[in-house]
Amino acid sequence: MDYHQKKINELLDRGPDVEFYVRTLRKYYKIVFKDAGGQQSAHAFVDRENGDLYKPASWRAPAKIARYNLLNDDHTNWLFRNADWAGGYLYIK
Secondary structure, eight states, rough: OOOOHHHHHHHTTTTTTTTEEEEESOOOOOEEEEEETTOOEEEEEETTTTOOOOOOOSHHHHHHSSEEESSSSSHHHHHHOOOTOOOGGSSSO
8 A cells, every 4th residue: 555545544544524624824824634523733834935834833823943845856755755644744853
């Protein structure tokens, strides 16, 4: 089974009402995770101008340091292989 299908299956196993959606803000796209109980949390922020990907500092704001750039092919390929629904890939190691 390929990586992406495995991750989709992991997410679906959490329940049928789990979803991700995107909200457009003034400077960022906010990726929101909504669980089966209706609770929502900010999963990540993407800068609309330059494609920088940020871990959320709170519901309303990204952390100060960009973790990846979605316009960089190396970063994008790494994210396709390693990103997960929980956002662990957004922590600085």
